[in-house]
Structure formats: C-alpha cells, structure tokens
Amino acid sequence: MSHTAHIRSHRKPRRTATSTIAMRAGVAGGVLSTLAVAGASSSANAAEPVTQTVELPTLTADLAAQVAQSAEVTQQAAADYQLKAERDAAAAKAAKEAKADLAEAKKKAEARKKAAEEARKAAAERAARNAERPSLQSTTTASAPASGSVATVISFLKAQVGDAYVMGATGPNAWDCSSLVQAAFRQVGIDLPRVSQDQSTVGTDIPLSQIQVGDILYWGAKGSAYHTGVYIGNGQYLDAANPSKGVVIQDLSGYPATGAVRVL
Numbered sequence: 001m002s003h004t005a006h007i008r009s010h011r012k013p014r015r016t017a018t019s020t021i022a023m024r025a026g027v028a029g030g031v032l033s034t035l036a037v038a039g040a041s042s043s044a045n046a047a048e049p050v051t052q053t054v055e056l057p058t059l060t061a062d063l064a065a066q067v068a069q070s071a072e073v074t075q076q077a078a079a080d081y082q083l084k085a086e087r088d089a090a091a092a093k094a095a096k097e098a099k100a101d102l103a104e105a106k107k108k109a110e111a112r113k114k115a116a117e118e119a120r121k122a123a124a125e126r127a128a129r130n131a132e133r134p135s136l137q138s139t140t141t142a143s144a145p146a147s148g149s150v151a152t153v154i155s156f157l158k159a160q161v162g163d164a165y166v167m168g169a170t171g172p173n174a175w176d177c178s179s180l181v182q183a184a185f186r187q188v189g190i191d192l193p194r195v196s197q198d199q200s201t202v203g204t205d206i207p208l209s210q211i212q213v214g215d216i217l218y219w220g221a222k223g224s225a226y227h228t229g230v231y232i233g234n235g236q237y238l239d240a241a242n243p244s245k246g247v248v249i250q251d252l253s254g255y256p257a258t259g260a261v262r263v264l
Helices: 017-053 057-145 150-158 178-184
Strands: 204-206 214-217 228-232 236-242 246-251 259-262
Touching: 150 178, 150 228, 150 236, 178 228, 178 236
Parallel strands: none
Antiparallel strands: 204 259, 214 228, 214 259, 228 236, 236 246
16 A cells, blocks of 8 residues: 555546536526526516506596696687787777767867857848948938939949949049949939949839939849949940940840849
C-alpha cells in the first residue's frame, strides 16, 4: 500500500455524460418552466385590458353627454346674446326714429305757426286798407268840383301826350300810368292814391257800358289793378302805356278795361 493511499483525492469527480444531460435537461426544464410562468403571467396581464375596456364605453358616454350639454348651454347663451343685441338695436333704431319724427313735427308746427302769423298780419293789413278806403272815397267825393273839372283833367292829360313812360316817374316829362292819373286829377283838387291798386278802389263803381269822359279805367282785379288810364270819349282812353309807347291815346276796343270808377 502506498503511503498516500489513505489521503482522499482533491480532484472533482468526473461527470458523466448522463449526468450532464440530466443537468442540462433540468436547466432546460427550469427555463421552460420560467417561460411558462412568464407566459402565463403575460397572458394574465394581457387579459386585464380586456377587463378594463369593458368600462370605457360607460366613461366615454358620460363625457360625451357632458360635452353635448355644455355645447347646448353655449349655443343657448349665444342665442340669448344675439336676441338681446337685436332687441337693443331695434330699441335704438326706434328711439332714433322717434327723435327724428319729433323734430319733424316741431318743424311743421313752427311752419304752421309762422304761416298763421303771416296770414293774420295780411288780414290785419287788408282790414286796415279797407277801413281807410271809405274815408278816402268820402273825401274825394266831397271835394270834387262842380263844372269844368272834367275838361280841365282831359286838357292836362292831352298836354302830356308824347311824354316818356318811366316806372316810378312823376313828371313833368316822364310818367308811369298811376302818376299821370294822379297828376291830372290833382289839377281839380282831387288827391288820388299814388298806385293803380288803390286808384281802382276810389269813387263810385261804374259799369263799362255806362262810362263817361273823365272816368278812371283800370285793368286787373279791383283792389289789385296793375294799370290805370282815363276815358276821353269816342271809345278812347289816354294813359302812360309802357316804355315803348309812352303817353298815348288808344282805342278801348284794342285793350278792354276790367272796370271803371268815377270821382267827378
């Protein structure tokens, strides 16, 4: 026996092929077991979202309802705001139109007031003129001379034939129609009004079929006559006609008078 026979050997026992294969099989089995567990765990984990997605439609429906309700509230608020804006605009327009109507009414009222005042003044002036006319008629009638007066008037008028016609002139070489008539009757002491309108209102009204020498003829309405002359007989009258004719004798048939008055 060797002196070393009693000493245990330090070498590791040699593994056999069978043990190696078994170990490897165990390792593989462990790995497969691990993979199986992991797979099972993964399958379990993969199944969980399926369980969670069942609740999602409920949550989404609630959110959609809330969004729809919020949108409806927003639309209603917008509609209310638009309605208020339209009402405010309509009220402002109505107020503006009412203000314009009031201004127009005031303007018309002022115009009517002014027209009424002018009409009142015109009526007062006509009344004053009418009040003066009777006094004038009485004066001229009372101061009319007796005999020879007509001849004096006609003589004066014929002496002016050929003189010029000038509006506003009062002689001695230029006349207008009323100034010539006034100057002629002044020769016999009758002071006639200066203008044709007033000369047509003095004395006594005479129908044109009954006129006599010395009667005053007028053209236009009584009280607003625009021309006067004096009848000299034989269907003729003498007047200061116009700028182109001057003082002339004319046939009454060519330019018939409107009316006649007598102061002599």
